[in-house]
Amino acid sequence: MVKARKYVVKRAFQGLPKREDFEVVESELPPISNGEILVKTEWVSVDPYQRAYNSRYPTPYDQFSFQVGVVQDSKDPRYPVGTRVVSHRGWCDYYVGTPGGTEKSLNSTYKLPDLKGLSPSLGIGAVGMPGATAYFGFLEICKPKEGETVVVTGAAGAVGSIVGQIAKIKGCRVIGFAGSDDKVQWLEKELGFDKVFNYKTVDVNKALKEAAPNGVDCYFDNVGGEISSIIIKNMNTYGRVSVCGSISAYNEDALEGPKASILQPSIVFKELKLEGFIVSRWIDRWPEAFADLTKWILSGQLKTREHVTDGFDNIYDAFIGMLAGENTGKAIVRI
Amino acid sequence: MVKARKYVVKRAFQGLPKREDFEVVESELPPISNGEILVKTEWVSVDPYQRAYNSRYPTPYDQFSFQVGVVQDSKDPRYPVGTRVVSHRGWCDYYVGTPGGTEKSLNSTYKLPDLKGLSPSLGIGAVGMPGATAYFGFLEICKPKEGETVVVTGAAGAVGSIVGQIAKIKGCRVIGFAGSDDKVQWLEKELGFDKVFNYKTVDVNKALKEAAPNGVDCYFDNVGGEISSIIIKNMNTYGRVSVCGSISAYNEDALEGPKASILQPSIVFKELKLEGFIVSRWIDRWPEAFADLTKWILSGQLKTREHVTDGFDNIYDAFIGMLAGENTGKAIVRI
Numbered sequence: 001m002v003k004a005r006k007y008v009v010k011r012a013f014q015g016l017p018k019r020e021d022f023e024v025v026e027s028e029l030p031p032i033s034n035g036e037i038l039v040k041t042e043w044v045s046v047d048p049y050q051r052a053y054n055s056r057y058p059t060p061y062d063q064f065s066f067q068v069g070v071v072q073d074s075k076d077p078r079y080p081v082g083t084r085v086v087s088h089r090g091w092c093d094y095y096v097g098t099p100g101g102t103e104k105s106l107n108s109t110y111k112l113p114d115l116k117g118l119s120p121s122l123g124i125g126a127v128g129m130p131g132a133t134a135y136f137g138f139l140e141i142c143k144p145k146e147g148e149t150v151v152v153t154g155a156a157g158a159v160g161s162i163v164g165q166i167a168k169i170k171g172c173r174v175i176g177f178a179g180s181d182d183k184v185q186w187l188e189k190e191l192g193f194d195k196v197f198n199y200k201t202v203d204v205n206k207a208l209k210e211a212a213p214n215g216v217d218c219y220f221d222n223v224g225g226e227i228s229s230i231i232i233k234n235m236n237t238y239g240r241v242s243v244c245g246s247i248s249a250y251n252e253d254a255l256e257g258p259k260a261s262i263l264q265p266s267i268v269f270k271e272l273k274l275e276g277f278i279v280s281r282w283i284d285r286w287p288e289a290f291a292d293l294t295k296w297i298l299s300g301q302l303k304t305r306e307h308v309t310d311g312f313d314n315i316y317d318a319f320i321g322m323l324a325g326e327n328t329g330k331a332i333v334r335i
Numbered sequence: 336m337v338k339a340r341k342y343v344v345k346r347a348f349q350g351l352p353k354r355e356d357f358e359v360v361e362s363e364l365p366p367i368s369n370g371e372i373l374v375k376t377e378w379v380s381v382d383p384y385q386r387a388y389n390s391r392y393p394t395p396y397d398q399f400s401f402q403v404g405v406v407q408d409s410k411d412p413r414y415p416v417g418t419r420v421v422s423h424r425g426w427c428d429y430y431v432g433t434p435g436g437t438e439k440s441l442n443s444t445y446k447l448p449d450l451k452g453l454s455p456s457l458g459i460g461a462v463g464m465p466g467a468t469a470y471f472g473f474l475e476i477c478k479p480k481e482g483e484t485v486v487v488t489g490a491a492g493a494v495g496s497i498v499g500q501i502a503k504i505k506g507c508r509v510i511g512f513a514g515s516d517d518k519v520q521w522l523e524k525e526l527g528f529d530k531v532f533n534y535k536t537v538d539v540n541k542a543l544k545e546a547a548p549n550g551v552d553c554y555f556d557n558v559g560g561e562i563s564s565i566i567i568k569n570m571n572t573y574g575r576v577s578v579c580g581s582i583s584a585y586n587e588d589a590l591e592g593p594k595a596s597i598l599q600p601s602i603v604f605k606e607l608k609l610e611g612f613i614v615s616r617w618i619d620r621w622p623e624a625f626a627d628l629t630k631w632i633l634s635g636q637l638k639t640r641e642h643v644t645d646g647f648d649n650i651y652d653a654f655i656g657m658l659a660g661e662n663t664g665k666a667i668v669r670i
Contacts, residue, residue: 224599246599259594264559264581267611274609276602
């Protein structure tokens with residue numbers, strides 16, 4: 001018998017999620033049946049969508065998230081003991097699951113991609129859902145061309161930091177917006193962004209006009225709100241906007257959400273295309289992204305950084321810290 | 336010698352255009368040279384884009400607009416005296432021009448399409464730029480499927496009234512928003528919209544939830560602003576938004592434009608696609624639209640209505656009336 005713990009959301013979030021919205025539930029896992037595996041969690045992910053999707057699920061629900069674990073016991077010969085698996089089983093320390101034969105659903109459990117010696121934690125970061133989000137969300141929707149100017153908000157986050165580096169790999173000029181001077185330094189000095197601004201301390205419109213005097217061709221929007229309206233006003237004809245998230249609004253009331261300068265005049269006069277996406281749309285193709293991302297990391301073209309919190313008991317704090325922008329790079333928790 | 340008059344914009348508009356922003360300039364036209372034609376204007380168009388594009392041109396400039404006229408004198412054998420031509424020569428009563436050999440530029444002069452006996456004024460309305468705008472902007476960007484639910488704002492305008500009828504022809508359910516009860520009556524009773532609301536007197540969100548209980552698949556946006564934010568919040572996964580105009584914002588300061596609830600959360604979670612366009616993008620294909628539109632008008636599937644103002648001296652009033660939404664159908668001026 002294995003004792004397992006998991007975070008259950010027992011109350012819908014109001015504004016910023018509160019510690020009391022969660023309950024840690026302990027239980028004894030049953031012995032595994034045919035086709036099942038017992039997994040011990042190694043790494044758990046905290047991501048903005050865990051806030052944003054809260055209203056979609058009736059409480060109580062088990063807090064979902066991507067996580068990496070190791071098979072401890074197996075009645076599925078394809079997943080022998082010691083196999084590392086990625087699943088969407090969330091904030092728990094052990095679970096019993098049935099691995100998916102395919103990777104076609106977010107609810108499937110799949111083998112950690114071959115990371116060629118890199119940390120298994122990348123399976124919930126640069127070579128996991130966030131990596132696929134950056135890869136497909138940028139390449140498929142922005143369709144960047146060499147020499148174009150790309151703007152990324154949330155640039156120091158798990159997704160944004162990868163988008164900017166992919167844009168550099170594709171020969172674009174990359175301008176980022178992030179929320180602290182340390183993040184700005186990291187993105188400019190270590191990741192090779194052409195120009196990064198601390199959006200909290202600059203005049204975004206002025207900064208953009210200086211850094212992108214010829215206008216913006218592609219915008220990868222992680223944040224929504226007024227900064228996005230300003231960036232979109234600076235776009236060139238036929239510019240493309242990939243709308244990945246709107247973290248600036250996630251803790252606001254969904255119905256009476258925040259207001260910002262309207263986008264329609266820019267959309268019309270510049271003939272812009274905006275498209276939102278959820279990365280599961282391309283789930284059949286994730287392995288394609290994982291192969292490229294792994295190759296770029298190994299060649300040094302793509303740098304990854306993890307913001308690690310230790311301990312199952314600290315997942316809530318890690319989550320709130322990520323929502324407050326405390327992380328540089330991918331926020332994860334070591335269990 | 337022909338005496339000609341034209342409206343010149345001598346001062347950039349601030350807010351609502353003022354009569355003093357225009358000057359009527361009289362001149363004697365020179366005799367025509369080889370390749371030129373002398374045209375007497377019959378119909379002049381007043382459209383929202385004449386407000387919106389004001390900031391693009393340094394003053395003074397001749398007020399542009401589409402217009403229909405008759406060739407009075409010709410040194411181009413392809414355009415003999417009596418030929419009706421459509422041009423973008425604007426608010427004037429006579430002009431000398433060089434007809435374009437093609438229709439590839441907004442600045443070209445082209446022969447009025449074969450309207451099969453319909454009023455030549457349709458050449459600046461349902462079988463002119465506004466018709467092409469409705470046709471391509473809706474069909475190419477919304478890509479409507481039979482049975483889908485389509486919402487149109489500015490539904491009683493030159494473009495909106497045609498979009499809704501094309502949507503009906505394509506087998507969609509059509510919901511409109513317009514600015515008076517008379518317009519609502521006309522759209523529901525005469526044009527066959529499934530449901531139309533006076534946006535000034537209803538709770539848009541509530542009205543929409545009742546009229547489109549299964550959500551909105553396509554939205555043709557003529558207005559921008561809060562009503563568009565509400566409609567976009569009611570869209571279904573993979574919904575498409577054709578952004579044609581934002582008349583609600585045209586008289587506002589361009590930099591400090593109006594604010595509305597942000598669109599990004601809906602765009603992401605519903606994976607929406609929004610695209611703005613200017614109809615000249617499809618100028619090579621306008622004849623294709625004109626053929627279909629003429630066919631639909633002749634068969635009775637497409638009804639047109641014109642809001643006619645009489646007299647060259649009243650163009651300014653017609654323009655301001657159109658911006659205030661006084662027109663039902665296409666606002667035009669008979670010269």
